[in-house]
Amino acid sequence: MGLLSDIVKMFENMFNKSVKGSVENFITNNGKCPKCKKKIANKKAKHCPNCGFKLVVTCNKCKKEHPHTAKYCEICGGRLRK
Numbered sequence: 001m002g003l004l005s006d007i008v009k010m011f012e013n014m015f016n017k018s019v020k021g022s023v024e025n026f027i028t029n030n031g032k033c034p035k036c037k038k039k040i041a042n043k044k045a046k047h048c049p050n051c052g053f054k055l056v057v058t059c060n061k062c063k064k065e066h067p068h069t070a071k072y073c074e075i076c077g078g079r080l081r082k
């Protein structure tokens, strides 16, 4: 059925969008700072505006930014230093 495949495509699009969105969003822990637990309004914030906690780690090799919970770079596989 055409309708069913349309619905499947719709869900696939939604899934892809949410995955893409999570790449730019460095805040884990449901939008709260992992250190001071305050809610961070700016989803693309790189530091907590309340306590200054660093929410992002930068790869030394390729300079790609990752959420602070990441241990390895998803682009080059390099170890991320905190």
Ligand SMILES: [Zn+2]
Binding pocket: 033, 034, 035, 036, 037, 038, 048, 049, 050, 051, 052, 053
């Ligand atoms: Zn904080």
Ligand SMILES: [Zn+2]
Binding pocket: 059, 060, 061, 062, 063, 064, 073, 074, 075, 076, 077, 078
């Ligand atoms: Zn890298």
